[in-house]
Amino acid sequence: MTSGPVPIAELERIREGVISGDMSVVASLTERALAGGGDPKTIMDDGLIPAMSVVGEKFEKKEYFVAEVLISARAMEASLVLLRPLLEAGKVEPLGRVAVGTVAGDLHDIGKNIVGMVLTGAGMAVENLGVDVAPEAFVEAVERGADVIGMSSLLTTTRTNMSRVVSLLQERGLRDGVKVVIGGAAVTEKFALEIGADGYGTDANDAVKVVKRLMGI
Amino acid sequence: MRLIDAVSESGARPVIPLVGYPGIAATGHSVADVLTAREPHMESLMFLEDRYHPPCLFHVMDLTVEAEALGLSVRFAEDGPPSVTEHPIDTLGKLGSLSVPDPKKDGRLPLFLDVVSRVAMNIDGMMGAYCVGPFTLAAELCGAEEVAVRTITEVGFMHDLMSFVTLVCQAYARALAAVGASVVAILEPTAVILSPAAFEKYCLEPLKSVASAVRDGGGSPVLHICGDSTHLLDVMVRTAVDGLSLDGPVDLGAALAAAPDDMVIIGNVDPVGTMLEGDPAAVTEAALALLGKFGGNGNYVLGTGCDLPIETPLENIDALMDAARSYD
Numbered sequence: 066m067t068s069g070p071v072p073i074a075e076l077e078r079i080r081e082g083v084i085s086g087d088m089s090v091v092a093s094l095t096e097r098a099l100a101g102g103g104d105p106k107t108i109m110d111d112g113l114i115p116a117m118s119v120v121g122e123k124f125e126k127k128e129y130f131v132a133e134v135l136i137s138a139r140a141m142e143a144s145l146v147l148l149r150p151l152l153e154a155g156k157v158e159p160l161g162r163v164a165v166g167t168v169a170g171d172l173h174d175i176g177k178n179i180v181g182m183v184l185t186g187a188g189m190a191v192e193n194l195g196v197d198v199a200p201e202a203f204v205e206a207v208e209r210g211a212d213v214i215g216m217s218s219l220l221t222t223t224r225t226n227m228s229r230v231v232s233l234l235q236e237r238g239l240r241d242g243v244k245v246v247i248g249g250a251a252v253t254e255k256f257a258l259e260i261g262a263d264g265y266g267t268d269a270n271d272a273v274k275v276v277k278r279l280m281g282i
Numbered sequence: 283m284r285l286i287d288a289v290s291e292s293g294a295r296p297v298i299p300l301v302g303y304p305g306i307a308a309t310g311h312s313v314a315d316v317l318t319a320r321e322p323h324m325e326s327l328m329f330l331e332d333r334y335h336p337p338c339l340f341h342v343m344d345l346t347v348e349a350e351a352l353g354l355s356v357r358f359a360e361d362g363p364p365s366v367t368e369h370p371i372d373t374l375g376k377l378g379s380l381s382v383p384d385p386k387k388d389g390r391l392p393l394f395l396d397v398v399s400r401v402a403m404n405i406d407g408m409m410g411a412y413c414v415g416p417f418t419l420a421a422e423l424c425g426a427e428e429v430a431v432r433t434i435t436e437v438g439f440m441h442d443l444m445s446f447v448t449l450v451c452q453a454y455a456r457a458l459a460a461v462g463a464s465v466v467a468i469l470e471p472t473a474v475i476l477s478p479a480a481f482e483k484y485c486l487e488p489l490k491s492v493a494s495a496v497r498d499g500g501g502s503p504v505l506h507i508c509g510d511s512t513h514l515l516d517v518m519v520r521t522a523v524d525g526l527s528l529d530g531p532v533d534l535g536a537a538l539a540a541a542p543d544d545m546v547i548i549g550n551v552d553p554v555g556t557m558l559e560g561d562p563a564a565v566t567e568a569a570l571a572l573l574g575k576f577g578g579n580g581n582y583v584l585g586t587g588c589d590l591p592i593e594t595p596l597e598n599i600d601a602l603m604d605a606a607r608s609y610d
Contacts, residue, residue, distance in 0.1 A: 086434070127513060131475035132430040139431070172365045175426050175475060221558060221591035222362035250509060251591075253555045 071103035076112045079144065083116035084123075086136030092143040105151040110188075113141050113148075117186025124183070125270045131175060138182040145185075159190035161280050164206035165215040166194030167249075168230070170223040176249055176269075177217040183269040184215075184276060200230045207234065207243045213276050215266075217249040224251045228260035244279040248272055285465060285502040285524040286544045286581055288408060292337055295573070297584040297606035298410075298548055299599055300527070302342035303363075303592035305330040313592070314358040317344050318390065323397045331405045333596070334603050338465050340410035341397055343589045344390075345469060348414045348450055349422040351389030352380055361592050369425035374442060377423075382449045385457035395461045402462030411463035413455040413496075415470025415505075416488035419447040426472055433480045440484060448488040452495035459499025466496040467527060471508035482517045489521040504548070508588050515540045530555070530587035534572070538579050547579070550587040551602060558591045562601035569605035577609065 075098055082091035098108055120137045123129035129137075165181045167173055174196050181191040192211065194202055203214050218224040227247055234240040246264040247257050257265035263279055266272030289296050305326035306316050315322040323342060331339055346356040349366045358364045371377055385391040394411070402409035414422070420443050421429045432440050451468070458466050473485055493503035502524040507514065510531035518526055525546035528537055530553065537547050549572075551557060556568045569584055576582040584606045590599070 130477035130480070130513075132433050132477065132480060135427055135431050136434055170359055170362070172367070175430070178427065220359075220362045221554060221593065222359065250588075251554060253559060255555070255559055 069102045069104060071098045071107045071111070075103070076108070079108065079112035080116040080119070083113060083137050083140045083144070084119050086133065086140050088136075088140045088143045091140040092147070095144040095147050099147060099151070105148045105155070106157050108144065109148055109152065113144055114186060114188050117141055117182065121183040121186045121270060121273070124179075131179060134179055134182060135175075138178070141182070141185065160188035160282060161190070161212045161276070162192070162210055163189045163213040163215055163276060164192040164194055164203065164211040165217070166198035166203060167196040167217045167219075168223050168226040169197055169199050170226060171218050171220050172196045173217065173219040173249070176219070177215065179269045180215060180217070180248065180266070180272045183273050187273045187277065189276070200226060200233050203230045204233050204237060204239065207239050211243060212280060213244045213246060215246045215248070215272065215276070218247070218251040219249050221251040224249075224256065227252070227262065231261050244276070246272060246275055246279070283464070283502065284544070285504065285546045288337075288464070288502070289546055289583060290580065294337070295577070295584070295606045295609050296337050297603055298336060298338045299334070299586045299602055300340060300343070300589040301330055301334070301336070301586070301599060302326070302340060302589065304590055304594045304596060304599060306342060307592050308596060313361060313363070316342055317358065317364065318393070320393060320396055320400070324401055327397070327401050328404065331401075334599060336407055336603070338408040338410045339401070339405050340412060340467065341394065341401065343412050343469070344394075345414050345418065345471070346422070347390050347394055348383070348419055348454055351383035351391050352423065352450065354422065363589075366422045369421075369423060369428065371423035371443070372425070372428060374439060377443060377446060380446065382446075382453055385454045391454055391457070395457055398458055398463050399461040402464070408464035409462050410465040410467060411458040411501075412467050412469050413451055413458060413492065415468045415473065415485075416444055416447045416451050416492065417476070417485050418470050418472040419450060420444060421472040423447065426475070429472075430475050433476065433484060444484050444488050448491050451488070451492045455492050455503075456495040456499040459496045459501025463499075463501050465504055465525075466499075466501045467504040467506050468492050468496075468523070469506050471506075473514065474507050474509040474511050476514070478513050478517055481514050486517055486520060489523070493521060493523045504546075512536060519545065525583075527585060528587065532587075534576055534582070538576060538582065541581070543581055546581050546583055547576075548583045548585040550585065553586050553588045553590050553594075557586055557598050557602070558594050560598065562597050565598045565601040566605045569602050570609065573606065573609045
């Protein structure tokens, strides 16, 4: 595949579309840029990532709240579905691979989605494993190449499943090759230490800092 | 009686822990048994009454009873609160097919009314009951992420959804108060994701309506939002409830500054970091720190930031109650 530059004005419009959460505009701009031979990595690196980084900053400064972030995430995703196959075909490597999920028994969805999206804005390839995720499914994500797994729990009765994941990773000999980060209302820094996790994030932006620190970025 | 009057007249330093689940563990029942049958529920509440004599004893928290009465499926966990497993009401057509449940007939609503009315007659303090908040019920019906997004993209649908769920909450809240709940806490955890503007737009009037329904039934309305609700405090105060129950991350100083003197502020010992993971000494320290800072306010009531985890050590709850009672 040949790919060339993407006009700066087009990238600016993609960024604006993501920041304002305009899904259809972002999708059609991405289509047009690709059809014109635009480089998917440029759209990702100079369009989506800086836009999500702005969204993350607005979230941190309480200019944006969850709804605004979710809408921006959907707009970003509308572009990402078009870019992903091309990036993979071109063997473009992300900064890091993170798999996020809410642990078994727990159906709380939003927190880890926000974390996933802010991580995407930081240049990570994020796999969202969903809610009520069995320990085995986290391990499989590591086998697929995740550098970091991020687990969420909002119920103290489900947080023990985090330590089951850590044990399972040890049993399979995978623990040393992956960083384990946890978050959610049911966990604390102290609990993270107790179960042998590598990090604990108090909120989405903190989670990004923790992940970057652990990956040495 | 308004909550502030009950608090002032009690004489003692009030403390209201949200303590249902540890009572289940202590009496050896399963969560599902307690939430689906009268006797185990009453037994665990009477255990809590006998051990702690709280000025207000709440029943076991279950945020699914209203959604279940509307026909949604609910999954019970072995040792934690149940959850709604599907959120199918995503169109006006589906919304139109629902009707407001009858608290005396539908789902487990009558069971909870029965427990409230019976326990109310057997305790020294006030009986407390829980009713889901309108936005949280809307999220259960349509999905939390979906309603969050639709506050921006589908204003009309959201207004219709909020109008309907408000009727559901009003009917149940009124019934709880009428059968003997002196305090009805409206639980609105999902609203914590909203911006102040969206919270005002979608939740202020509905919450005022539910609070009115509680008063109609003869009870005192309290509003509880989980997590860091600092950004919503100003609007929460404008709901004109009798009390706000606030979670661990909220600065109670800011809440007391925002609230009028007759609005009770309840909180906010950390339910996980302190109540679950700490020892009695840590609980005493946290409770005394709060009382030291805010005890001078006549409308401050010591409490836990949120519902206590089932495995919270009973000694830690003893320490919380003792800290308030020995403080002067």
